[in-house]
Amino acid sequence: MSDPEFFHEGALIGVLTTQPLDRMLDYKAPEGGCHLGAFVEVPLGPRKVLGVVWGAGQGNWDINKVRRAYRVLDAAPMRLEMREFLRRAAEYTLTPMSAMLRLATRAPGLGDPPSMRKIYRRGEGEPDRVTDARKRVLETLAEYGDLSFTLKELAEMAGVTSSVIKGLVKQNVVAEEDSPRDLPFARLDPSRPSKTLTEDQAAASTCLASEIAAARYGTTLLRGVTGSGKTEVYLEAVAAALKAGRQALVLLPEIALTAEFLKRVEERFGARPAEWHSGATMTERRRIWRMVGQGQAQLVIGARSALFLPYQNLGLVVVDEEHDTSYKQEEGVLYNARDMTVLRASICGAHVVLASATPSLESWANAENGKYKRLDLTSRFGPAVMPTMKTIDMRLDKLPSDRWVSDRLKNEVDKRIALGEQAMLFINRRGYAPITLCRACGHQVGCDDCDARMVEHRFQNRLVCHQCGESKPIPDKCPSCDAEGRMAPVGPGVERLGEEAAKLFPDARIATLSSDMYGSARALKAEIEAIAAGGADIVIGTQLVAKGHNFPNLTLVGVIDADLGLQGSDLRAAERTFQLMRQVAGRAGRAEKPGTALLQTYQPEHPVIRAILAGDEEGFWRAEAAEREQAGVPPYGRMAGIIVSGPDVAQVFDIANELARRDQPLRAIGAQVYGPAPAPIARVRGRHRVRLLVKAGKGVALQAAIARWTSQVQVKGDLRLAVDIDPQSF
Numbered sequence: 001m002s003d004p005e006f007f008h009e010g011a012l013i014g015v016l017t018t019q020p021l022d023r024m025l026d027y028k029a030p031e032g033g034c035h036l037g038a039f040v041e042v043p044l045g046p047r048k049v050l051g052v053v054w055g056a057g058q059g060n061w062d063i064n065k066v067r068r069a070y071r072v073l074d075a076a077p078m079r080l081e082m083r084e085f086l087r088r089a090a091e092y093t094l095t096p097m098s099a100m101l102r103l104a105t106r107a108p109g110l111g112d113p114p115s116m117r118k119i120y121r122r123g124e125g126e127p128d129r130v131t132d133a134r135k136r137v138l139e140t141l142a143e144y145g146d147l148s149f150t151l152k153e154l155a156e157m158a159g160v161t162s163s164v165i166k167g168l169v170k171q172n173v174v175a176e177e178d179s180p181r182d183l184p185f186a187r188l189d190p191s192r193p194s195k196t197l198t199e200d201q202a203a204a205s206t207c208l209a210s211e212i213a214a215a216r217y218g219t220t221l222l223r224g225v226t227g228s229g230k231t232e233v234y235l236e237a238v239a240a241a242l243k244a245g246r247q248a249l250v251l252l253p254e255i256a257l258t259a260e261f262l263k264r265v266e267e268r269f270g271a272r273p274a275e276w277h278s279g280a281t282m283t284e285r286r287r288i289w290r291m292v293g294q295g296q297a298q299l300v301i302g303a304r305s306a307l308f309l310p311y312q313n314l315g316l317v318v319v320d321e322e323h324d325t326s327y328k329q330e331e332g333v334l335y336n337a338r339d340m341t342v343l344r345a346s347i348c349g350a351h352v353v354l355a356s357a358t359p360s361l362e363s364w365a366n367a368e369n370g371k372y373k374r375l376d377l378t379s380r381f382g383p384a385v386m387p388t389m390k391t392i393d394m395r396l397d398k399l400p401s402d403r404w405v406s407d408r409l410k411n412e413v414d415k416r417i418a419l420g421e422q423a424m425l426f427i428n429r430r431g432y433a434p435i436t437l438c439r440a441c442g443h444q445v446g447c448d449d450c451d452a453r454m455v456e457h458r459f460q461n462r463l464v465c466h467q468c469g470e471s472k473p474i475p476d477k478c479p480s481c482d483a484e485g486r487m488a489p490v491g492p493g494v495e496r497l498g499e500e501a502a503k504l505f506p507d508a509r510i511a512t513l514s515s516d517m518y519g520s521a522r523a524l525k526a527e528i529e530a531i532a533a534g535g536a537d538i539v540i541g542t543q544l545v546a547k548g549h550n551f552p553n554l555t556l557v558g559v560i561d562a563d564l565g566l567q568g569s570d571l572r573a574a575e576r577t578f579q580l581m582r583q584v585a586g587r588a589g590r591a592e593k594p595g596t597a598l599l600q601t602y603q604p605e606h607p608v609i610r611a612i613l614a615g616d617e618e619g620f621w622r623a624e625a626a627e628r629e630q631a632g633v634p635p636y637g638r639m640a641g642i643i644v645s646g647p648d649v650a651q652v653f654d655i656a657n658e659l660a661r662r663d664q665p666l667r668a669i670g671a672q673v674y675g676p677a678p679a680p681i682a683r684v685r686g687r688h689r690v691r692l693l694v695k696a697g698k699g700v701a702l703q704a705a706i707a708r709w710t711s712q713v714q715v716k717g718d719l720r721l722a723v724d725i726d727p728q729s730f
């Protein structure tokens with residue numbers, strides 16, 4: 001019997017590589033033959049590259065010239081459903097297949113049998129002499145404790161050459177060992193007793209369990225106020241999937257992946273799940289990639305790219321905080337992990353749970369129109385009640401220009417401290433001050449490469465560009481008029497708010513939480529745990545503190561600038577502000593003591609601010625939905641952004657204008673083009689960016705039309721054209 005999924009040695013195979021080519025390449029199957037979906041190493045010019053056997057070869061080459069694949073790698077072949085997922089995701093996002101494959105093969109060293117590698121970790125010895133390079137190696141090893149690395153990883157992470165490490169091996173400062181086989185993950189036990197669920201929670205978890213038992217695709221929106229027990233409920237869904245022998249994935253926004261959360265999961269299932277995030281070492285990633293592929297990792301908790309792991313038997317994906325904008329990847333492949341989750345689940349017959357206290361309008365609308373099921377948890381668990389929300393009208397306070405905490409807010413904070421409770425001050429701005437201004441000539445310091453102001457980060461003593469990350473020293477002298485000593489920070493950032501709080505509350509213990517102020521994710525996690533344990537009276541923070549953390553003794557949240565998100569013309573501004581304010585307020589009163597949220601605003605009568613206070617979420621969504629429907633924008637119409645970029649602004653506009661002129665393929669589907677106009681950030685890293693927006697009705701073949709449209713122009717040299725389906729702002 002011949003197996004249609006097996007290619008004998010020398011048979012013609014079509015291979016998709018991770019190289020940026022727009023087609024499959026033909027090879028002869030390697031020695032021993034290969035399966036459909038196998039990971040193979042193939043020659044490409046002088047190089048060896050990674051590829052996947054995608055099917056039979058096309059055969060439109062001279063068979064004698066077709067090269068032979070080198071070898072099959074030691075990894076399970078890519079499953080049909082994964083190949084289908086990559087193909088459809090590429091089609092949806094208008095991304096080349098090779099780029100999708102790169103997302104799915106992020107585990108470096110794929111295929112090298114682990115037993116053949118040497119691994120490196122901290123040894124017993126001390127170096128005879130400490131150079132800068134050696135110090136970096138020691139610091140890197142100290143940071144990761146007992147983890148080990150390959151030579152290349154360690155060299156890259158420490159920024160040294162491998163000879164530095166080899167030198168340290170000789171002195172046994174670094175220990176060199178044969179790599180063990182990948183360590184399996186401890187079995188999770190879904191039958192361990194769960195918490196006793198409330199009636200609402202039990203009803204929701206029963207519904208989800210029956211969806212999972214049905215073993216087919218479906219999506220449920222799990223809506224519940226913060227603290228209502230959504231996590232408890234979806235962990236029961238995870239238990240149901242594991243009991244059914246299927247794998248589960250819980251996606252979280254990167255920064256919500258906290259020790260606190262992992263501890264809860266571990267308590268529920270008696271062992272640690274696989275953790276997939278940007279801080280994981282290469283060794284750990286490789287291990288997870290392989291264990292997921294072998295079906296041995298039952299549960300993965302991860303950031304968005306965990307969706308591209310090679311699950312064998314995926315039964316459930318939870319997208320927690322599904323409204324979070326960080327699910328949209330804005331560089332490289334532009335995809336929204338929430339939407340790609342639904343695609344993947346529909347291909348492999350898994351159930352999706354989208355959990356949020358403040359769902360995206362898209363998901364809310366999909367529940368309204370019946371595409372998604374919807375479950376609601378309406379009250380907080382136990383004695384906790386929703387916080388009382390009030391505004392503080394800042395027009396009535398005559399605050400000096402270098403103060404941001406109103407007297408009313410200060411008094412409320414004082415009261416909490418006197419009671420031994422915690423208060424939080426929230427501002428959605430990193431750094432010390434958003435603007436550095438010359439008081440002599442009015443010049444504002446901008447980034448040399450971007451169309452953005454430099455933000456003062458006093459903690460690092462530098463000005464930093466939030467677009468490209470470039471930084472420079474804080475100048476004494478104005479770069480424009482040369483005046484000495486006239487440069488001044490204007491406006492508040494989280495660091496400056498910390499400074500003000502130190503003056504206003506001299507006896508309080510203040511913790512400022514901003515990602516910039518901690519050397520590593522680990523240090524930040526430690527600080528968050530210390531705060532939760534009562535190690536601070538006042539917590540000051542950015543968006544980072546709005547998500548996921550549970551500070552049981554926190555009873556007051558003061559929002560310094562509730563108006564911040566309402567500026568600008570983005571149609572999603574109202575939704576974003578509503579979500580953020582409700583999330584931040586939800587940090588208060590999560591245990592026995594009731595909480596209060598105070599919003600400082602200059603426009604208390606703004607409809608969005610009023611909706612936030614009223615807490616009438618359904619009303620807000622309905623009003624928002626009506627406006628979007630009127631405007632024909634998502635979720636009631638479709639949008640795409642086309643960004644043309646390049647170092648030469650005239651060339652960029654030439655291409656964009658040509659596109660705008662030749663819009664026939666779009667008109668053919670009834671779509672309209674707006675622009676070109678400078679993109680929301682008009683220059684990044686020295687590249688000018690111009691945007692066209694496409695608006696179309698629902699149910700049209702938008703991607704195909706865009707592909708036909710953009711193929712009319714030649715984008716050459718330094719120019720780039722990127723298509724962003726479902727852009728975040730419009």
Ligand code: ADP
Pocket residue numbers: 195196197198201224225226227228229230231232233381550
């Ligand atoms: P959400 O995810 O909706 O914000 P959580 O699941 O984090 O809510 O629950 C909030 C708090 O209440 C957590 O500390 C959680 O452990 C606790 N909790 C929720 N439901 C229960 C329950 N049925 N039994 C015991 N504790 C619960």
Ligand code: ZN
Pocket residue numbers: 447448449450452465466467468469470685
């Ligand atoms: Zn910049």
